[in-house]
Amino acid sequence: MSTLEFTAKLQDGKIEVPQAYQQILQNIDRVKITVTSNSRTTDLGMIAHLIHNPIPLKTFVPLSREEAHERS
Secondary structure: OOOOOOOOOEEOOEEOOOHHHHOOOOOOOOOOOOOOOOOOOOHHHHHHHHHHOOOOOOOOOOOOHHHHOOOO
16 A cells, blocks of 8 residues: 655545646545644544544443542
């Protein structure tokens, strides 16, 4: 598997591949895309996102009320 990395702008939900990479990708029909945004997510925005989209963990056991409020 080869890896190319470049920065691109989104226009109408489409990623424009830079001219330098277009010929390399010409005969490839599938690619894996990883999106990294430079927009800032506020802490509150991230918390709200996680509340609405929790990350499922097989080994997660929620704390009881007493455990959550326990002081060491």
